[in-house]
Amino acid sequence: MSNSTDPIIDPYAPSLETTEGTVFSVTGGDWDSLVTEIGASKEERVVVNMGPQHPSTHGVLRLVLELEGETVQEVRCGIGYLHTGIEKNMEYRNWTQGVTFVTRMDYLAPLFNETAYCLAVEKLLGITNDVPVRASVIRVLMMEFNRISSHMVALGTGALELGALTPMIFCFREREKVLDVFEMISGLRMNMAYIRPGGVAQDLPPEALTKIRETVKELRRDFQDNDKLLIGNTIWMKRTEGIGYLDLAGCTTLGITGPVLRSTGMPWDLRKMQPYSGYENYNFDVITADTCDVYGRFLIRMGELEQSLRIIEQCVDKLEGLAGAPVMVADKKIAWPSQLALGGDGIGNSLEHIRQIMGTSMESLIHHFKLVTEGFRVPVGEVYATVESPRGELGAHVVSDGGTRPYRMHFREPSFNNLQSTSAMCEGSLIADIVAAVASIDPVMGGVDR
Amino acid sequence: MSENTTTDQGMFGTHDTGDTSGYGGLVHTPAFTGSSERPYGSYFDEVADELERAYPDFADAIERVVVDRGELTLFVKRKKLFDVALILRDKLLFEMCMGVSGVHYPDETGRELHAVYPLLSMTHNRRIRIEVCIPDSDPHVPSLVEVWAGNNWNERETFDMFGIIFDGHPGLTRILMPDDWRGHPQRKDYPLGGIPVEYKGATVPPPDERRSYR
DSSP: OOOSSOTTOOSSSOEEEETTEEEEOOOSSOHHHHHHHHHHOOOSEEEEEEOSSOTTSTTTOEEEEEEETTEEEEEEEEOOTTOOOHHHHHTTSOTTTHHHHHTTTSTTOHHHHHHHHHHHHHHHHTOGGGSOHHHHHHHHHHHHHHHHHHHHHHHHHHHHHTTOHHHHHHHHHHHHHHHHHHHHHHSOSSOOOOEETTEESSOOOTTHHHHHHHHHHHHHHHHHHHHHHHTTOHHHHHHHTTOSOOOHHHHHHHTOOTHHHHTTTOOOOHHHHSOOTTGGGSOOOOOOOSSOSHHHHHHHHHHHHHHHHHHHHHHHHHHHHTTTOOSBOSOTTTSOOOOEEEETTEEEEOHHHHHHHHHTOHHHHHHHHHHHHTOOOOOSEEEEEEEEETTEEEEEEEEEOSSSSOSEEEEEOHHHHHHTTHHHHHTTSBHHHHHHHHHHHOOOHHHHHO | OOOOOOOEESSSSOSSSOOOSSGGGOEEOOOOOOOOOSOOOTTHHHHHHHHHHHOTTHHHHEEEEEEETTEEEEEEOGGGHHHHHHHHHHTSOOOEEOOOEEEEOTTSTTOOEEEEEEEEETTTTEEEEEEEEEOTTSOEEEOOTTTOTTHHHHHHHHHHHHOOEEETOTTOOOSSSOTTOOSOTTSTTSOOOOOOEEETTEEEOOGGGSOOOO
16 A cells, blocks of 8 residues: 555554644554655654553553654653552441452452452451461461462563563463462452451362462472573663662662562562561561662562472471361351352352251351341441562551441552552663563553552 | 541441331441540651651641551641651661552531542661541642652552642553543542443342442
8 A cells, every 4th residue: 555655645654744743543453654654854852652552561561762863851651541440349338248359459369469458447446367378378378389389470571572472481380380279279260358357258178288389389480491591691680770760768768679679689579577467476578689780670579489489388387287277267257158068060059058057057147148138236446467579568447437348448559559650660771671660560450550 | 547436337338218126226436536635656756756846846746646556657748748757868778668549528527538648768767657638629739649649659649539639740641441431430429330231140249339338
């Protein structure tokens, strides 16, 4: 279709005159005619819309870039494309149902969302110390596995966006093993709704500990593939060293937490500083770097993988000593009454339990019915509970008016806050470095937009 | 935190027919959460003392101090919010503000909207919370972006969801909802929406029209 006398008529790159200047829409196809046209323009500054469908923007993040040549003068983020109104929806469901909503926020770290929410509800109920030890150990175990699977996506997609395909294959191979563990324990690979107010949904299956030990061994062996491939790799260093610089002062004022904060040399990890779920009983190190750049954040994530494995091994040892202990609070007014079992069509209510409450105990049936349809009441008040998610401080601000449903639920999402640093990290850099910087922030749009 | 002293009646939230259980006559009053008395316990006394020392207008600026479930909340008058925030950052070393969350209490006349700021001091490893209550008819709060730059997006979100206007914010526009959206979705007077769903002959009403338990 290209016509040499009238280059404007291009089905793939039409242009439009507006009051702000010429707007080009590129939908693929012939870039040559676009480049010729832009080259002919007298404007030095070009505004480029990157995303929300761009493959290297981690989901539906939209970046509005002002470029002079290849240098980025200004970056603005457009978010909200994945807003699902989870916080509002939760005001219309009972406290236990809330878990199924929060697990879908930051979809790469569902167990952290669940834990933060459950810790908040437990704090409101005043049962923080009544949660059984076995339940807390299982929570820690699941969270640390989740940290590995989340970091695997962060590293894999980060490398992929910089043009390195092999690390992504390795990372997703490892992540698959972690998801298998999740599937074995909770029945689901993502969005498990496994951690519930008062404990966890069900105990580990009998073969779990053996399988976890095997998985840990395999993961430790396979992590070396990426270590060997990337650490010290000249090409990788050139793309990451000194890129996306953000120092401690920048992090504090912007409220940045997680690996980005730790890459400034600040050993701030809530697992150590404000322990929850018994993290004070585990031996592990807080990994830091002092380079404030993308490479530092990459090294931190790689280091945290090994620390997570260490914690998981300690969890397995603890769980061996806690065999048969309860995984839900003893208070039957709070504990979810269903007894799950593996049936012909997957995990569901245990037929034996249903037979018992339906056939022999009217009181149990009433109790079950009341708790499932109505839910439990939570005393008036507001709390803020935090966990160290793979991306930083994940906080749940939960307000109760004394009813069976949250009055207000707000998540302080680390992705949301951390993404604000894009401008500080990228302005003045080259356009290709934006991709590296955004990948090192590791934003998950499900968490940013909620 | 709500200063709610109204009473709830019944169990099912129905006020006409439908409740045949006899529970309709039950009246329960939610616990009243007023101001806490000294000593507050933990590091809270120290924080309050330091703030009093560093900020002479303390008595005038702080409406209430609430210690509940191991957390300290300072209720700050809105005209003093900026000063208090600055003192908290510079003198008490609360370097980080973990955002702002809105809460809408339509029954609290004259203080319907609350803005809640969780603060973190990495130096002292402490957390506190400041809260501002404002009337719905005049929903203005001074912006804290100059104190903690990271509050920029959080204030935009709270404006988007609750209609709280943060005076002095560098660009207070909607952030999650589309720019031309009407209303502020997380206010209590904003309906959840939804449509009835038919499944195998039965109709399930949308969540906000289902029978509710209170």
